[in-house]
Amino acid sequence: MSELKKKALEPNQIREKLKQLIQQTLQEALEAELEEFLGYSRYERSENDNYRNGYIPKTVKTDLGEVGINTPRDRNGEFEPQIIPKRQTMIDDLENKIIALYAKGMSTRDIQQLLSDMYGIDTSPSLISKITDRLFPKIKEWQNRSLDSVYPVIYTDSIFSKVRQDGKVVQKTVNVVTPKLM
Numbered sequence: 001m002s003e004l005k006k007k008a009l010e011p012n013q014i015r016e017k018l019k020q021l022i023q024q025t026l027q028e029a030l031e032a033e034l035e036e037f038l039g040y041s042r043y044e045r046s047e048n049d050n051y052r053n054g055y056i057p058k059t060v061k062t063d064l065g066e067v068g069i070n071t072p073r074d075r076n077g078e079f080e081p082q083i084i085p086k087r088q089t090m091i092d093d094l095e096n097k098i099i100a101l102y103a104k105g106m107s108t109r110d111i112q113q114l115l116s117d118m119y120g121i122d123t124s125p126s127l128i129s130k131i132t133d134r135l136f137p138k139i140k141e142w143q144n145r146s147l148d149s150v151y152p153v154i155y156t157d158s159i160f161s162k163v164r165q166d167g168k169v170v171q172k173t174v175n176v177v178t179p180k181l182m
Helices: 002-007 011-038 094-103 108-119 125-143
Strands: 052-062 065-074 152-165 168-181
Touching (some): 011 052, 108 125
Antiparallel strands (some): 052 065
16 A cells, blocks of 8 residues: 555646646647747748747646746737737636647647637637647657556545434434545
């Protein structure tokens, strides 16, 4: 059992891993969005007079807590991110929706439509494709990670019973916990 405790992740560790995944996803999406806006990739030469100009650090509040991201900038200051607009500091359940998009294996047109319906974000299929292409190595790495051989699961249930206490009938809860190793 002590060996099992060493391998099991604490809830805070799981939360931090999910926050890292969300941060990486948002960062890659912003990079792909700037790439689409400028019309060329990061280390590619271009005749365009507008080019990358560093980052602006930003803290975004999510359901899992605050996540730090770096919003890319362009030299002319014309880049307006659609995924996380300027001055927006809260994401309403975005991480669950992003994960759902990949889990369902949706097409770029489906993802485009979903983003438009949920957020009012108008994106092109090529932008969605660039975002998914940039995230694909991280998704593959996550899918191919090694799994633990044993996972602890706890089943809980409650039974409500009326009992007499101090001359009154009150309702008490009897909790039943069943641990199981899978």
